[in-house]
Amino acid sequence: MGVVIYKCMNCGGPLAFKPESQNWTCDYCLSEFGEQEVRDFIHHEQTHAETSMTGEALQHKKEQDQEFQDKAMGYTCESCGAEIVTDDTTAATFCYYCHNPTIIQRRLEGDFRPEKVIPFQFNREQATAKFIKWCRRKPLLSKWFIADSQLEKLSGIYVPFWLFDCDIEGEISGEATRVRTYTRGDTRYTETKYFHVDRGGSAAFRDVPADGSRKLDDELMTILEPFDYKDLKDFTMAYLSGYLAEKYDMDQNDVYGRVSTIIRNHMSSLLQETIQGYNRVSIHHTHVKFHKVEATYVLLPVWMFTYHYKGKIYMFAMNGQTGKIAGRLPISWGRVGSWFGAVSAAVFTALIIGGQLLW
Incomplete structure (x- = not known):
């Protein structure tokens, strides 16, 4: 039950x-x-x-659900507990979080079939080239970071996301001041007027995202946004062929608090922007009411790369649709010394040429 x-x-x-x-x-x-x-x-x-739903639509949904149950395979990493989903023809040979090669295959349990997916827009070779180009602009990065043996672990991952739609009614109230300074004779006056301000309005929010994985860094996923949701397709198992997917471990209720806070803050900002012509505005009361809240479970494409360096794991991610890159990269202190030495020498030479350094 x-x-x-x-x-x-x-x-x-x-x-x-x-x-x-x-x-x-x-x-x-x-x-x-x-x-x-x-x-x-x-x-x-x-x-x-x-x-x-029409009878034909219901039948189509049943067929899609059955396809997912028949072909979706789950893999569990014994080292870090990550749960991976892919189709029955794709072998998960290592965990893309910790690189543990011991992955146990099992039939996926429960209903984790997504409704929509944005397919990958470029392949692994193109992702690797983008990654290397990005890394070469980082002078303090270890040269081993982009070694072929490391880049073999670059993985195409469909990340679980919840997209929220809702209609909002909002009200704000507070105090505003308008200050005027003028001079009469030898005296300078400052006049301050106080006003009570109220604003109210409604708005429709569509496709507000929140990732559904506890293991993924929320900040990292936020940096990868935005995705263009016009590319969303109805999910079929064919999109998972050759790729992996993270199985969500936070449902729409788990992420709702994060999403509702984002929407509330944005609605409040929209209303505050309508308050014009004052020197200072203080908002004392905000009320936001949600209507028609709906969440859609989708998979979004991310190229992911994790790297072990001196006992730490660094994670790099690339938006598989737009190519936007984010990550926390390891610093090679050897290259730091060389780089700053070169910079210092260059500055030293420039100062001599410019006559700025006296012996």
């Missing part, structure tokens, strides 16, 4: 049972509901989803 997760009817956030009131409350928008209200809402949503 599956676990029933109650969702807030106002903002889509997870509901928590409160023994003192015997009701369910949302920690994000502070709404409170009785059990029957929530069950009726869930029943309505499920019925609407089922009736909105």
Whole structure:
């Protein structure tokens, strides 16, 4: 039997049972509901989803789900616990996190089939060339970092993401001041006027992303954004052929807090931008209400490379659609000394030529 997760009817956030009131409350928008209200809402949503699909669409979905169950294979790393997903023709020979070569194959359990995917836009050779070009602009990087033996571990990974859509109503209120300075005779005056400001509005947010993996660095994934979601395709197992995928270990409820904070802050900023003509504005109250929150599970393409250097693991990632690069790279202290020596010598020579250094 599956676990029933109650969702807030106002903002889509997870509901928590409160023994003192015997009701369910949302920690994000502070709404409170009785059990029957929530069950009726869930029943309505499920019925609407089922009736909105034609018989042909339902059959197609069943076939896709069956294909995923038949062909999706799971691999578990005994060293770091990473769980990898790929098709039944792709061999996962090592873990792309820790490079442990002992990977245990098993039939994938549970329903982790994505709805959409952005396919890789360039192959491994092109990704390697982009990576080497990027590294050559880093003068303090160890030359062994781009050795062929290391670059063999460059892996194409489909990263699990949740894309959120929602409609927002927002209100802000606060205090604004307008300052005017003028002179009369020999006296200079400063006049300060105080105003109460209110702003309200609505907005639609689409495709707000949050990665669904605890092992991946959220900051690293954020730097790789944005992806162009116009390239999203309906998922089929064919896209996994030759690639790996991370199995999500955070569902939409786990990442909702992060996403709702981003949306709230952005909505507040949009409203504050409408307050013009004042010298100073202080916002004292913000209220944001969510409607029609929906999350779509998608896979996004990332070329990933991990590197062991002096007991530390460094992770490099490249957006498999746009080529944007991010990572924390190891510094070769030998090259640091050589580089700064060369820089110092060059500066020294320049100072002599320019007559700036006196003996």
